[in-house]
Amino acid sequence: MTPISKVFYASEPTLDLAEFRRVLVESGLGETRPVDDEARLKAMLGNANLVLTARLDVEGKPIVGVARGVTDFSWVCYISELTVSVSAQGLGIGKGLMDEARRQLGPSVGISLISVPDAVGFYERIGMKRMTDAFWFSRKR
Template sequence: MIDPEIHYAVEPRLPVSDFKKLLISSGLGASRPVADEERLSTILLNSFLLLTARTKEPDNRLVGIARGISDASWCCYLSELAVCSSMQSRGIGKGLLMEAKRVLGPEISLILVSVPEASKFHGNTGMAKIADAFWFKRER
């Protein structure tokens, strides 16, 4: 069930401070360069898709984000899907995925590589699991 008290929007000018705070509050901060605000700024600047989930007025608190990079024609790699820990299990992550799918349209595949702790969640979103994927892990 998707939480009706959450507003989803494309937000291309998301402040670095908000992004950093959400990464930390979601638990993803442990695997992201949250101490390097210049790098976080570059990450945001070069994103193709920045979707946010915010509580409705008057609070308007950022509680989730989906960030993707894309060729705008064939695929979009969702490099972050984060929901602050106090708001998890309310359908916000699924809401962000459905909004990303809607915004991207029917011709663009949505690809997500999950952190191991979230694999169970992603299995319940309707996304197909891909067995054969490979990567070179960054060195820093």
């Protein structure tokens, strides 16, 4: 990949559904997300109140990363997705998206997420603490 001169991080509450789907697929998270269910993807985006994107070099270029979360902007934010296209992985974009989330949320808001097994090391490297007392009701589909 050509060296990048700048990464643009932005809040994009009206992120295009096709761009969201593309990054999910390109990152590998398409295997664990309903990428072929347009209504569900639309609801995922529409009900998130924190949607951050990363674009390389110039504004307007296709996104290469997305952080999507639900927050009260006061106590906690749950990050539902942190996804970066494979072609842009290793460039610090995932960490940059998390840094941007922390900047926008402020120091009084905690951030939580559930990691796919292959990404656990990434979250530990960026300084997130592993929690042992998490609980889950599985979805039916």
